[in-house]
Amino acid sequence: MSVDRTPRERVDVCVVGAGPAGSLLAHRLAEAGYAVVVLEAGPRFDPERRIEQMGDALRPTHGRPEIWEMGGARDAFTSSGDRHYPLNHARVKGVGGSTLHWQGMVMRLHERDFSVATREGVGADWPIDYDELRPYYAAAEDALGVAGASDNPFAPPRAESHPMPAFKPSHSDSIFAQACESLGIGTHSVPNARNSEPYDDRAACVGYGTCQPVCPSGAKYDATSHVAKAEEAGTRVIDRVPVQRLEHDAAGERVTAAVYATPEGETYRQRARQFVVAAGGVETPRLLLLSQSSQYPDGLANSSGLVGRYFTEHLFAGTGGRIEQATRQHHVGFNTTESHQFYDDPAAGTDEGIPSAGADADDLGAIKLEFHNYAGPAPVEAALADGGWGDGLRERVADAYGNHLAVGALIEQTPRRENYVGLDPARTDDHGNPVPEIHWGLDARTERTIRRANEIQEAILSELDAERTWQVGPENTGPASHHMGTTRMGSDPAASVVNGQGQSHDLSNLWLAGSSVFPTGGAMNPTLTIAALALRTAAHIQKQV
CATH class of the missing domain: 3.30.410 (Cholesterol Oxidase; domain 2)
Known part of the structure; x- marks a missing residue:
């Protein structure tokens, strides 16, 4: 069946990426009555195939990336630096993002994580503290469905x-x-984002034991849950449409369109009043770097020179x-x-x-x-x-x-400027764009x-x-495949890419959501913080729109 991938008119918010950040944010905005379009580079996976995928995962002849169709020119990358970085080993491009194969552990960052520079003299402080994020952590736990106990002293x-x-x-x-x-x-x-009892129309965990790379029963949360809720609230989600670049107005103050390609070879422009890039810690900075113009020769939202810098794991x-x-x-x-x-x-x-x-x-x-x-x-x-x-x-x-x-x-990992996500012009993807270069090492x-x-x-x-x-x-x-820090938040535009709400310092209607905005990563699995920040950013976008 053919799929209509033409752009929609009169859109309030265009979201790039249908992972946990993009889907939660889209759902909140659509539920509040805004017209939302989500552009996702990868496909929709059929949940009925998950038993088959589990069987493939158990067989030694199938590599982990193969289970979720990762690899080839679409997903090509370059690894440089002191250590090889296995980028495709633990990411998924598709509706649901990497929550399709994540482990499902969800912890809150500690209070010290928000002020490591002040406390320990390394990294950078967040422009927000734990108390500011605390109510959004609670909302994220309800949204994902977290099984846990208050027994951690x-x-x-x-x-x-x-x-x-x-x-x-x-x-x-x-x-x-x-x-x-x-x-x-x-x-x-x-605390686990998997059901210890039935919750949110998902059954309790039955113990297949193949949580990575696939949960066949659907008891573990993945972002397709909020994609479905967003669509029920009126969001349009278009799959297999990798965004090639973002365009801005003549003044260089606002994003005007997301340019995306379709499987049929067409190129379209989705216009909107607000834009959110929620494509992960690698593809988010890559898209900004690909969106260079005469006014932004080093890439969009990059007046600080920090887009892609401080890649942290x-x-x-x-x-x-x-x-x-x-x-x-x-x-x-x-x-x-x-x-x-x-x-x-x-x-x-x-x-x-x-x-x-x-x-x-x-x-x-x-x-x-x-x-x-x-x-x-x-x-x-x-x-x-x-x-x-x-x-x-x-x-x-x-x-x-x-x-x-x-x-x-x-x-x-201590954040370092010399760890970065950049562009490798010597190697291109299936659309002729430079692939991401991961330059990574340890201190x-x-x-x-x-x-x-x-x-x-x-x-x-x-x-x-x-x-x-x-x-x-x-x-x-x-690495644990937790891509953080490449578009860090901060109060100083010269030392950060977005402010404490996730809004670009350079373009007033451009927002970034996901772990790329983390100034530091602590040692906690990042998805609950990704979700909490996405809900917080959604609230601030509502005030703008």
Whole structure:
């Protein structure tokens, strides 16, 4: 069937990107009565295919990007800098964005995260504080549907209970809990954007265990939920229309149109009163850089020269092994227990067995400890990779499965100007545009933080008398695929791209939504903050329109 991808007349707000930020914002504005159009570069995926996608994900012959059709000229990129950046490993272009395959953990940033420069002398302070974002955090938890409990003594203050009760700790969590208690480490539940009971017309989680890269049951939140709500409220969502550039008026003060291409080779201009770019931490700065003009030769909204700069990630640190008891690995496909004890003060030790780091807290970034109940091979994965049959296969699967566990961690990366998303004119995509160049590396502070996390992890496994079988440290760490910081917010137009509401300093009707506006990233999974900021930006756009 042919799809009408022609532009709409009389549009109040044009949103670029149908991920969590774009869909939540579009829904709020449409619900308030505004005419909204959403332009999405990728396709609509059929939810009926998710069982098939799960089967593909379990087979060793299918790479993770392939499950969500990532790759090829459309998604080409260049990686430069000290470390290779695997951009396509964990992103999705399509209606729903990367929430189609995310892990689903949703934490609020701590109060210290909004003022790291003042407190610790690194990075940049946010132009807003936790209290300003706090009501939007609560609204975001209701919108996404978060299962959680108020049992985290290290979390920032909150007045509201979570919409759903927390998931019960996994079997391996109970093993970790004993070791952590002996070492003086406090543990607590993990807030998850997946249903522990029916919520918002979605069923409760049934435990497929393939949360990444696909939730077949739909119990885990993804942004298609708010895309559907936005469409019910009157929003028009057009898929497979990558925006090529933004155009502005003669004065260079307002965006006038988003120029987009269709699968049929047509090019159209969507005009609107307000424009929101919510295309993620890589494609958002890329679009602004592609939108250069005689008045903006360095790209749109880039008078500060910071569009694409301060590309920031979360790093993974982990230590795993085997113990002499059953861990029931992979019975749960997501984290149910964490510890934020070393978040605000990663250098602190405990009287029961964790030594202090021998460094000032300012010399280390935040650490979020995660207790992985999905360490080691899953039985289906082991069987499919083995390729054998019969009793021999059963014995090999039994030997590979059942007593693995691991302690992971998300590590804060110190923002640095030399980490950036730029354009590579030597390589073009399927529309002839320069592909994004990811220039990325680690600094000494981040490497020290990873080593500190490894020390704590080693102490926990030692307390369990575990045989350590692997470790991810500074030498072999990788990114968590949380793209942050490339269009940072701030009060000073010379040192930021947008203000505290997400509005461009340069063009009054251009707004940016998503993790690209984070001045710092802390060590918390970013999606809840993305959602909270999007709802806050929607409220400010309503005042403008």
